[in-house]
Amino acid sequence: MNEEYGLLDPDNADAPGDEWEEIDVSDTEADRIARRRDREFNQFRERIKDSEQFKVEQSVFDDATLAALYKLVQDGYVQAFGGPISSGKEATVYSALGDDDEHEEVAVKIYRISASNFRDMREYLVGDPRFEELGGDKKRIVLAWVRKEFANLERARKAGVRVPEPIAVQRNVLVMEFMGNDGRRAPTLADARLENPRTAFEVVREYMRRLFDAGLVHGDLSEYNILVSNGELCIIDVGQAVTFHHPNSGEFLTRDCVNVASFFRREGIDIHGDELEAWIRENAESER
Ligand SMILES: Nc1ncnc2c1ncn2[C@@H]1O[C@H](COP(=O)(O)OP(=O)(O)O)[C@@H](O)[C@H]1O
Numbered sequence: 343m344n345e346e347y348g349l350l351d352p353d354n355a356d357a358p359g360d361e362w363e364e365i366d367v368s369d370t371e372a373d374r375i376a377r378r379r380d381r382e383f384n385q386f387r388e389r390i391k392d393s394e395q396f397k398v399e400q401s402v403f404d405d406a407t408l409a410a411l412y413k414l415v416q417d418g419y420v421q422a423f424g425g426p427i428s429s430g431k432e433a434t435v436y437s438a439l440g441d442d443d444e445h446e447e448v449a450v451k452i453y454r455i456s457a458s459n460f461r462d463m464r465e466y467l468v469g470d471p472r473f474e475e476l477g478g479d480k481k482r483i484v485l486a487w488v489r490k491e492f493a494n495l496e497r498a499r500k501a502g503v504r505v506p507e508p509i510a511v512q513r514n515v516l517v518m519e520f521m522g523n524d525g526r527r528a529p530t531l532a533d534a535r536l537e538n539p540r541t542a543f544e545v546v547r548e549y550m551r552r553l554f555d556a557g558l559v560h561g562d563l564s565e566y567n568i569l570v571s572n573g574e575l576c577i578i579d580v581g582q583a584v585t586f587h588h589p590n591s592g593e594f595l596t597r598d599c600v601n602v603a604s605f606f607r608r609e610g611i612d613i614h615g616d617e618l619e620a621w622i623r624e625n626a627e628s629e630r
């Protein structure tokens with residue numbers, strides 16, 4: 343089992359919750375670039391500000407966000423930015439050209455620091471010692487959040503859950519595998535037409551169990567955070583996912599189960615949240 347899903351050894355240094363304890367989020371390379379403002383960065387900045395696809399964003403990105411994009415281009419993770427895919431409360435997701443054959447197209451998730459909705463994040467932050475150390479500093483919290491999303495994507499992959507492959511993180515920007523085909527993004531489970539809801543349910547249930555076994559609870563799981571990409575289900579939006587250390591992880595699991603069960607009930611599957619949660623707990627390899 344351990345081998346099949348790459349489960350983490352709890353004694354390992356990479357145990358849940360340890361990923362970024364030592365990470366300094368107070369100053370990043372992007373912040374330094376924004377301060378230095380050399381000619382090359384200034385040119386990049388003007389080009390981005392003039393480009394059509396970024397005009398859609400009501401609040402033009404601040405210099406440090408532009409510097410993060412610049413750094414990602416410099417480091418070769420992104421060649422060119424495409425249009426926006428989605429604009430949510432905390433982040434806007436863009437499509438972009440990746441730099442090698444492996445990642446021809448990538449998704450770039452840009453978190454807003456000034457406009458980020460703290461109230462919505464708070465529920466996941468309170469009680470998590472990793473965040474409490476950051477105090478109330480909004481920028482540091484958003485930066486830590488993005489790193490957590492990256493770490494959670496890695497952890498989910500190791501646990502055998504289909505998620506976008508995380509590629510790079512820079513300040514408030516996350517680059518990941520683009521889910522879709524021929525430049526068209528994959529629909530969410532809410533928008534896709536399911537030919538076989540029973541099988542889809544079983545896959546989602548198994549992914550929830552694997553996450554749980556890897557010590558993670560998604561915390562915002564619903565038909566809106568599951569994509570159907572080339573016939574495969576893919577879990578997204580794992581920034582808020584918590585480890586079982588979090589005091590509310592049980593409550594989050596219950597809520598995820600209720601959301602997932604009500605979606606599949608509408609698809610004709612006879613399932614309730616409590617039954618789904620019981621199944622996950624009963625079938626978990628680990629005991630918690
Ligand atoms: N890796 C990806 N590939 C393709 N589309 C994506 C990807 N990540 C996000 N999206 C699209 O962007 C939307 C918002 O992304 P999500 O991570 O759920 O952010 P939010 O916090 O705004 O809900 C998703 O519903 C999906 O349509």
Ligand SMILES: [Mg+2]
Nearest residue numbers: 430566567579
């Ligand atoms: Mg989402």
